[in-house]
Amino acid sequence: MSIQDIIEGKKQWRKHMARVKMLPQDYQIVYKEMQKYLFKVGPIDLPDGPLLPGIVDFFEEGAATGKGVLELIGTDVAAFCDDLIKDSRTYADVYQESISGASGTAEK
Structure with a gap:
């Protein structure tokens, strides 16, 4: 990753x-x-992926129609987030794989 990529990433984040x-x-x-929540348990590609901008798009549409945020996502924010990332590879998955691999090599 070059300096230019980092600068461009910061511009996009801002x-x-x-x-x-x-x-x-x-x-x-x-x-x-x-x-x-998503930065703790979310998908590996969260910073570069389409999930966070997609949430903002969804929220902008909801706000434009005059709906409250809880009308859109429900009262359980974590469950809504979990549903968004259910098919994505997460850091928890990577950790579980590393534990499984580490215990498998220790037994040999």
Whole structure:
């Protein structure tokens, strides 16, 4: 990864966060909680993938129609996030694979 890639990534992240700041306050709060949760358990490609921008798109559409954020996603934010990433490879998967591989090599 070159310096130029890093700079471009930061520019894109700042634009993304500017879009988040344009959302209504309740949407911003839920987005930040989702972001925290997804960075802990989310897919490996989360920073570069389409998931976070897709959530912002979804939230912008919901806000434009006048719906509350909990009307869109329900009251269980973690369950909503889990459903979004159910088919994605996560850091937890990588960790489990490393444990499985490590115990398998220790037995040999």
